[in-house]
Amino acid sequence: YRIAIFASGEGSNFQALAERANAGELGGAEIALLVCDKPSAPVVQRAERLGVQAHLFKPKDYDSREAYEREIVHKLEEHRVDLVVLAGYMRLLTPVIVDKYRGRLINIHPSLLPAFPGKDAIGQALAYGVKVSGVTVHFVDEGMDTGPIIAQKALPIVSGETVDSLAQAIHAIERELYPQVVSWFAKGLVQLDGRQVTVSNP
Ligand code: GRF
Numbered sequence: 001y002r003i004a005i006f007a008s009g010e011g012s013n014f015q016a017l018a019e020r021a022n023a024g025e026l027g028g029a030e031i032a033l034l035v036c037d038k039p040s041a042p043v044v045q046r047a048e049r050l051g052v053q054a055h056l057f058k059p060k061d062y063d064s065r066e067a068y069e070r071e072i073v074h075k076l077e078e079h080r081v082d083l084v085v086l087a088g089y090m091r092l093l094t095p096v097i098v099d100k101y102r103g104r105l106i107n108i109h110p111s112l113l114p115a116f117p118g119k120d121a122i123g124q125a126l127a128y129g130v131k132v133s134g135v136t137v138h139f140v141d142e143g144m145d146t147g148p149i150i151a152q153k154a155l156p157i158v159s160g161e162t163v164d165s166l167a168q169a170i171h172a173i174e175r176e177l178y179p180q181v182v183s184w185f186a187k188g189l190v191q192l193d194g195r196q197v198t199v200s201n202p
Contacts, residue, residue: 014046111136117145
């Protein structure tokens with residue numbers, strides 16, 4: 001079972017997934033490649049350290065978002081990728097990838113969707129004053145963080161919480177939840193029917 005991870009930044013989720021895969025703890029899945037849109041992103045160094053091929057695709061090198069994504073799809077096909085995992089990939093995908101990988105394309109988001117989609121979900125949740133937030137793993141559709149939900153984990157917001165302390169707590173949950181969900185996929189346990197997602201015997 002072959003996975004591509006798309007990331008633009010730090011790469012802590014990438015690292016958690018790659019470490020589990022290297023330890024044989026990802027349901028037998030292998031991280032075939034990293035797709036990155038930012039040459040200077042720390043995730044690129046992490047890939048090198050973890051022995052994962054990094055492929056850089058710079059949007060500026062292409063005439064359109066579609067042309068850019070067609071090039072990425074070629075690379076995914078070359079690597080016979082079964083599942084595309086977005087992990088801090090900071091671009092909205094077009095139908096070129098979304099249609100081709102529908103049901104095989106997932107994202108992780110640092111809030112309990114549908115609350116606080118989009119950028120800075122952690123800051124948005126704190127500013128709103130919610131007392132519970134968390135993490136969502138969901139299928140990707142054409143919208144911004146709108147696809148069918150696969151798994152969520154909630155987290156109480158304590159008094160005196162700051163963006164930094166909440167971000168730390170959220171990232172700790174992400175590092176456990178994302179590998180767990182990816183291993184469900186590798187084991188063929190996830191079914192999608194309309195918006196309903198079923199996970200059999202996780
Ligand atoms: C994570 O908080 C994830 O939920 C969001 O982007 C962040 C990526 O962090 N989509 P990292 O690059 O994996 O460290």
